[in-house]
Amino acid sequence: MTSTVRRDRRTRRTARVAGAGAAALLVLTACSSSDDSDAGSGSSASASASGSGSSDQVSGTVTVFAAASLKESFTELGEQFEKAHPGTEVTFSFGGSDSLAASITGGAPADVFASASPKTMKIVTDAGAADGTPETFVRNQLEIATLPGNPDKVASLKDLTDSELKVVLCAEEVPCGAAAKTALDASGLKLTPVSYEQDVKAALTKVELKEADAAVVYKTDVRAAGDKVEGVDFPESSEALNDYPITGLKDAQNPDAGQAFISLVRSAEGQKVLTEAGFIKP
Known part of the structure; x- marks a missing residue:
């Protein structure tokens, strides 16, 4: 009798241990699956974010030809651009719009042209050197x-x-x-x-x-x-109000960065800098 009871107790204890082990194994398996799933979704999200970020990233040198009257405001915007896009450098050539236009049509390397009048911008567009249609971003008096x-x-x-x-x-x-x-x-x-x-x-x-x-x-x-x-x-x-048009250029060495600079000029932040300098919104 005693021997039988002992055997029954051992059998029940063994069953409980085995059951507990199986439950623990199930929990571990579930956790492992959950971790793998989370890791996978995290990797996917990270990859997605990295992909979208890389498509927006610009780097390298941006060369901007701009009317002399834009010197102070564009210099400030260039500093903002470099700060917002680490690894970039904005170089400017300021001067008379007609001279700058002649340089561009003569083959001078530039990514962006900002003119002080539609007439001088037309020199560039007529030569087929503009990438797209120039847009007025400010006026001056x-x-x-x-x-x-x-x-x-x-x-x-x-x-x-x-x-x-x-x-x-x-x-x-x-x-x-x-x-x-x-x-x-x-x-x-x-x-x-x-x-x-x-x-x-x-x-x-x-x-x-x-x-x-x-x-x-x-x-x-x-x-x-x-x-x-x-x-x-x-x-x-x-x-005699002057419209100031801006455009990217077809032979740009860094067209993505050039377009990013144009976006800054036309943004609320860019317009704030320009109007504080005395320019008029178009």
């Missing part, structure tokens, strides 16, 4: 730059016709010069400057160096010059 304190009491465009004043204009083939001519024509005024400059910065520099008493430049350039000059508004400037 003329202003008279005088010596600090405006000692000659310049108050209007007509005042610049005084033969005693040394006035500088941009060359007429340059957007700021073409805009000045439009404003002068609209007012019926004739003005003979002491010099015609090849870009707006060169015209402004003449006043900053006191080599001229006044110059017709953009509001953005007067603002950028700070206390080196004083700005004078004139109503005829509303007749």
Whole structure:
């Protein structure tokens, strides 16, 4: 009797141990499957994120040809771009839009062209050098730059016709010069400057160096010059607003980065920098 009871107890204990072992094995198997599944889905998610990230990544050097009046704002945007895209470098060539357009059509390597007028942009599009249709991203307006304190009491465009004043204009083939001519024509005024400059910065520099008493430049350039000059508004400037178009280029060495820079220029962040510099939203 005792022997039989003992055997029964051993049998039940063995069954319980075996059952517990089987349950533990099932739990371990389930955990292993769950871990494998989680790892697999995690890997898939990671791969997916990596894939989508890599498609948005840009690197290398971005070469931007831009109108001289964009120097300060584009330089700031270039720094923002490099910070947002580690491993990139934005290089700029600033100058008269007509000269830049001629360089591009002559084969100069560039990824982006930002012009100060549709007319100079047309040089590039007519040559088939633009990648897509250029889009206007800002506008600019003329202003008279005088010596600090405006000692000659310049108050209007007509005042610049005084033969005693040394006035500088941009060359007429340059957007700021073409805009000045439009404003002068609209007012019926004739003005003979002491010099015609090849870009707006060169015209402004003449006043900053006191080599001229006044110059017709953009509001953005007067603002950028700070206390080196004083700005004078004139109503005829509303007749000569300049649209600024931007485009990627067909022979771009780094087209993806070029398009990313254009996106920054047209973004809310880019527009904030530009309007703070004095540009007008299109």
